[in-house]
Amino acid sequence: GQQVMQIPQYQHVQEGEDFTTYCNSSTTLSNIQWYKQRPGGHPVFLIQLVKSGEVKKQKRLTFQFGEAKKNSSLHITATQTTDVGTYFCAGQMRGYGGATNKLIFGTGTLLAVQP
């Protein structure tokens, strides 16, 4: 079946250090979305990438979508304690559209930031 894997599962950094999580899909994606989930919270939408090779930035966060539309990455520059949480990528599979557009979530990367 369709799978979306993320590495690493867990990353512990000192505040101010950079952080990157990588997402790989077993199938080509129509688009990829990134969500952040704080401990005990719900997934909060961060960004959507649609085009092959797309790069988007949100302040200290940089998101990339691979040329083959099967992988993606999220990079955080100079982490802060407020960045703590689990970062999930979620892919929408190519060929699905309209009424479905279900999200296949990645396995997530838990980020811990030490002050």
Added chain:
Amino acid sequence: EPEVTQTPSHQVTQMGQEVILRCVPISNHLYFYWYRQILGQKVEFLVSFYNNEISEKSEIFDDQFSVERPDGSNFTLKIRSTKLEDSAMYFCASRGGRNSEQYFGPGTRLTVT
């Protein structure tokens, strides 16, 4: 900012009992979803709903599960006879347009004892 709401926030039930989880999607959204997340694991798709019918369901969504949009605002997930392994956080989500992002509710934590 409009948001998805869910009730109750926590539901405790005994094995074999029926539960109904309720969601109020964002008012002008057309596509509705249920996902679940077992503690410490990833979010898993259960079912999508559009135009008053199920558009897709996962293997998890067996005959014990059903969804309904009984009126113009609520979207419910019913589990007919709960099992211990149904214990999880259940998230409702909705989206507006064809390629827009999904907005998640705060979730209902279901504990089956």
